[in-house]
Amino acid sequence: MMRWILFAVGRFAVGVSLAALAAATAGAAEFRVGLVLDRGGKDDKSFNSSAFLGATEAKTKLGIALKVVEAPDDNAFEPMIRGMAEKRFDLIIGIGFAQQEVIQKVALQFPDRHFAIVDARVAEPNVRSLVFAEHEGAFVVGAIAAWSSPGGKVGFVGGMDVPLIHRFALAYEAGAKHANPRAVVTTSFVGLTSAAWNNPPRAHELAVSQYDSGVEVIFAAAGASGLGVFDAAEEKKKLVIGVDANQDGLKPGRVLTSMLKRVDQAVYASIAEAQAGRFAGGVREFGLANQGVDYSTDQYNAQVLPAALRQRADALKAEILAGRVQVPDYYQRKP
């Protein structure tokens, strides 16, 4: 038994010495950015894709060196982010609230590295927190959904059952009721764990049962799971609203609009400023006012979202910005 162990250890010792031989010294003076994606992965066509897009754009336009990693499980964030800090990445960007604690911890351990996090607030001087007023956008698409639903029945499929997604859900429902006081909103969540960001079959199931119950438009705020809702909309010939990235082209004619959350812009701007030596910690907020949150219009949804509806939506946006319409914020609710 002992020999067994010694032998196994010995094999690795051989590996290590080989490693020393092969270790190449890669000297690079370029600006290195590490992007740590959430469980949805870079092909979720939504939240993570948007972050990936922003970082890739920075790579081509600004000539930075970019490394993108995805977490296999929730405990893997810390080794990855710490590993990047040890490997002297110049800017490390965590995508998603799940990385809040880890970024906080590693930022304290490596005070001379720069970090950014999306969807969470970390109060360290070397961390930039990129947060979005999701409720403002969700309110507008809620109204668009209600206007596009003759029966007044609209649905919501959320990813993970967490406060962030409840923030979408609450404002979406309020927006629908603002547009049509008799609107009925059906809400479902894909799951309780981070796996809920990447479970399209479950989201598909929820969407089909919502459509079958008479729902005419579903807002999918579910990361990669949302793709299941898009498939359901196509099958059932109903409408769907995308989230985060512009998803109008995924199923042209079935996508009413997408609630844009410009993670790409936030990521790109953070990289650009950090590369120019102008990194600053603190909180950056993105909302309707600075187009960080919006609804999408393009050639794909021109038919389902006619000009008259766009004008009403733009008028609603103006009213929200002027403070004449109050959007409920789940984060600020009275318990």
Add this chain to the structure above:
Amino acid sequence: MTNRLQPIFAVAVGLALGLVVTALAGENPLHVLAVLARGAFGTRYGLGLTLAYATPLVFTGLSVAVAFRAGLFNVGAEGQLTMGALAAAAVGAVWPGWGAPGAWLAAGTAAVAAGMAWGAVPGVLRAWRGSHEVINTIMLNFIAAGLANYVTMYVLRNPASQNPETRPVGPGYMLAPWAWFAGAPVGWGLPLAIGVAVAVGWWLERSVTGLELRALGENEPAARAAGINAGRVRVLAFALAGGLAGLVAVPEVLGNTGRFRPAFSAQYGFLGIAVALLGRNRPGGILAAALLFGALQKGATDLDMETDHVTRELALVFQALIILAVAAEGAWEMVFRRRARPC
């Protein structure tokens, strides 16, 4: 080629195949090996993470092995460790004020008891009703996950976090990680795992009940003829397997996060099957196999960061190739017998 060297040979073949795959992906295999080795053993923190990944695998590997030795297949270590971790976190969250030695004992006992109770169910069903343990353990994994989600969300939810997790355990419960590992969560869970492996080895080889368990696993009719109560031994084996899996709570909850998170396990229960298989169901082999899998897991993260073409999926390919190589036992025997045969 002795029986004992075979797994090592299999690992070498699996590793070699894995490196061929990286070469095909356009990466220098030596560089890949270097990154893997440096990532897993090169720094104190890296070594610490390797050990931190290996520790739960020792427990689940032992869990699967004990059942294997009794002729039972425990696919339910994932559910058993879920229940163990949940129980430990629940004790710590409900009575946060308890002090150090008593708190550890209470949480540890709760974890083992919960794991044993969860493990005993398929044992009892097999012993009394003859229903197959593979199906029952798989189903119990789902029930454990559902139950744990429910308790996390509606009973012990931590209101201070967006993530679904239980309230943190009291400070008296935490086993502080050793500073030498520079922040990696390695602490008393590691010597506990080694000690438990030694104890299980001793128990299997030297005790009467251990002998009964092995006898049942090797030859059931003979064991019955010798007066061994097969049902009782099966329940015992499964309860023990569950308790061992439940101990994952010690390094993961008490030694690391201090709370239960529904997705905390990196498939430890299922990887435990591979660890037991590679370790030939012997505690020493399991320790070595767990270390190897821990190293691959840790090294994989570095591969993802330091190479252009190889992602962490490649480490999964590595693991899978090693398991395949080990599982192809019969093939090796054939190869070696042919070679050993005098011409």
